[in-house]
Amino acid sequence: MSTENTSPQENHESAAPEAAVDNSLEAQLAEAQARLAEMSDAYLRAKAEVENVRRRADEDMSKARKYAVESFAEAMLPVMDSMEAAIATPDAKVETVLEGVHATRRQLASALERNKVIEINPAAGAKFDPHQHQAISMVPAEQEANTVVAVLQKGYLINDRVLRPALITVAAPK
Incomplete structure (x- = not known):
């Protein structure tokens, strides 16, 4: 039996399942491409977010190193002020100077303690x-x-x- 003798109706019936399969494959391909585009977009967004987090962390670490002594320096300023005030009065009595030295030492001890020294x-x-x-x-x-x-x-x-x-x-x- 040869296929040349098939009727047009038989050809149409065999072509219909092939077209359905083609349509189904095209739909699956389109769906897979859409998912790929969606996943690619999600990947790029996640990658950008990781880079932003890394950049922010690097900036925070840089600022932390740069300003780590800020609190300590602020605590030391009153001590410096007291010492400068003592120097500004060169003709002060020994008792007054000694009293100022004790007050300055207390300021220094307090500043050290506040900074966990x-x-x-x-x-x-x-x-x-x-x-x-x-x-x-x-x-x-x-x-x-x-x-x-x-x-x-x-x-x-x-x-x-x-x-x-x-x-x-x-x-x-x-």
Whole structure:
């Protein structure tokens, strides 16, 4: 049996499913292209948002580094003002100058404390802590070994990190 003898109706019937398949494939292709365009747009927007976030974070970090000492500097300005006022009165009495020095020291201590700079000043007899103390010498003493005998220079912590260890003498073992 040859296909040349098929009727036009048979050709039309076999062409109809092919056209339906073609239409269906074209619809699927158009739908896939639309989804691709939508996803591509969403990807580009997300990528741009990530870049914006990264840029803002870099700017914030730069500003944080640049102005990190701003609060500390503001706290130090009254101390500077007090010192300049003392210098401006060269003929002041010793008692007045000493009183001003004590007031200036209190201002400085307050400014340091507000900025989380805490004094390390171990009491005599306190246990030696190598994380916060620097032993300058060992001296014979009537106290337990490896304890603080005297503080030669106070130390300081900033946010629980040693800025400068306290310089101390330590009791030698007996």
